Ligand code: SF4
């Protein structure tokens with residue numbers, strides 16, 4: 001298959017060999033599980049349980065609410081100890097509403113929804129509903145509710161389901177392992193998703209640095225002519241939806257458009273496997289494979305982790321720290337976010353937990369920009385990081401917005417390449433946050449204006465009605481007099497009064 | 498029946514007469530809209546709270562356009578509005594004593610509320626919910642932080658509070674000034 005070049009991109013050291021040959025291991029059930037109500041993009045789920053309730057594995061404990069949301073399920077059987085505010089796996093360390101479960105050790109399944117006997121004969125809606133009911137979100141890291149994305153077929157003409165197995169972030173190998181160990185489940189999930197989306201073709205994109213995965217997946221897909229496995233070049237950020245689509249189709253997704261506008265929907269390989277479980281067995285998403293790696297981890301591994309496991313428990317399962325970690329990151333080293341503490345849960349979007357030593361991190365002091373242009377050359381979005389950062393530094397966010405800072409997807413390539421170690425992507429994260437805040441303030445003030453207008457109109461109407469009522473009342477008295485000037489005078493008096 | 502007809506007839510007549518008079522007046526006394534005034538009006542919060550001392554946002558905008566009012570009077574607009582006005586009108590503003598507290602909203606301490614409904618009547622955006630003798634609550638989404646309700650509450654049950662920082666509104670802070678060459682410490686001559 002002919003491939004197309006993508007713009008920019010970098011070739012960092014991958015360090016995947018720390019875990020790529022380690023088979024997935026399941027970890028024992030921890031003493032407590034912490035299930036945040038919001039592990040996804042969209043509205044938090046609504047709690048269905050209360051303190052003291054007994055739940056079984058796979059039971060829905062929080063229901064999705066609103067158009068974009070995802071349900072949460074108990075990852076094991078046990079007792080709800082509380083619904084409390086617990087620090088989120090987020091750089092701010094801010095708390096979030098979380099259901100805490102004390103496992104009973106029996107790991108007993110609840111009554112699950114019936115398997116869908118022949119998914120390829122089923123109505124696409126049946127599949128959407130099942131995926132929504134199973135709380136599945138994009139497992140590549142973005143955690144967008146999968147059912148919403150599967151519904152795109154109803155709104156747009158789609159041709160291809162692109163399964164993302166690029167895994168371009170250094171260190172991470174969880175998708176690689178899932179493809180190598182469960183190829184048939186991934187392929188089955190992909191076929192079900194393609195059926196739900198109404199796409200005729202499935203393309204599975206895998207970076208060339210995973211030869212075993214490519215081979216195994218190609219073999220597993222051989223029976224299905226509609227599926228093609230494609231080896232894509234090793235180039236960060238190949239795993240970004242837009243760039244993978246560009247590499248495979250040669251078409252660029254315009255800013256503020258979706259890849260679906262080009263007829264392509266991208267899902268992660270682990271998501272496909274979760275769909276397989278939901279459709280074939282009625283099992284919701286209650287565990288995921290997490291790559292635990294980095295120089296500070298004693299035994300880097302790929303761990304099948306129950307959702308809600310504390311990062312500290314997971315690290316302990318991997319032998320704890322062998323060195324002092326300089327930074328613990330949730331996700332990959334390029335786009336992952338630092339965790340302020342280990343006392344936060346693993347969630348559905350957690351692809352990796354990396355504990356990196358000082359040597360693995362570039363903490364070199366920042367110096368002045370030498371205008372080398374390296375950041376401009378490598379930006380995969382065709383932006384000019386050096387200019388945007390300069391304006392942001394001077395608090396000139398409007399200009400930064402005009403230069404396209406909102407189109408930056410924080411891949412971090414510019415920061416990585418900058419010889420002066422300017423924290424470019426940090427500037428963009430900051431600017432995007434402020435611009436989003438300003439936008440929501442603008443929307444609020446518009447709403448406030450409408451409210452004030454509505455109130456003014458209502459008060460005027462009420463006053464009018466009062467006047468009219470008074471006028472009507474004074475009518476009988478003035479009955480004898482012919483209507484005309486006199487009545488008018490009465491009304492005017494009232495108005496002036 | 499007859500009296501009803503009379504009522505309807507006379508009201509129609511009133512309407513027509515007043516309409517004609519007003520229409521004529523509007524034409525006769527038509528005021529040329531000042532484009533600057535319009536622009537300023539668009540910058541105002543538009544909540545008509547009257548905290549500035551004028552009847553509403555349009556009146557304040559008019560006063561500003563004529564250069565009759567200070568640019569620091571709008572409480573809900575806060576520091577960002579003063580900065581915007583200062584840029585627009587070319588008027589220097591002393592922002593030093595205007596701390597940017599960040600947006601606030603009103604909050605009713607429910608134990609202290611006696612349900613007098615005074616705050617409801619005061620609120621220009623219908624952000625307060627409650628009925629006579631019943632406890633009142635603020636609809637935070639509709640509150641624009643003018644704090645007029647705080648002033649009318651007879652039991653001091655309303656306080657202004659900051660919006661809490663949540664996962665939804667948190668964002669990265671601005672990176673620290675890097676060790677770029679030190680800037681010469683020169684102050685402006687007086
Ligand atoms: S972080 Fe943003 S600006 Fe920097 S290279 Fe990536 S997309 Fe471009």
Ligand code: SF4
Nearest residue numbers: 369370372373375418
């Ligand atoms: S890479 Fe760094 S030094 Fe080079 S132009 Fe960009 S910001 Fe300046």
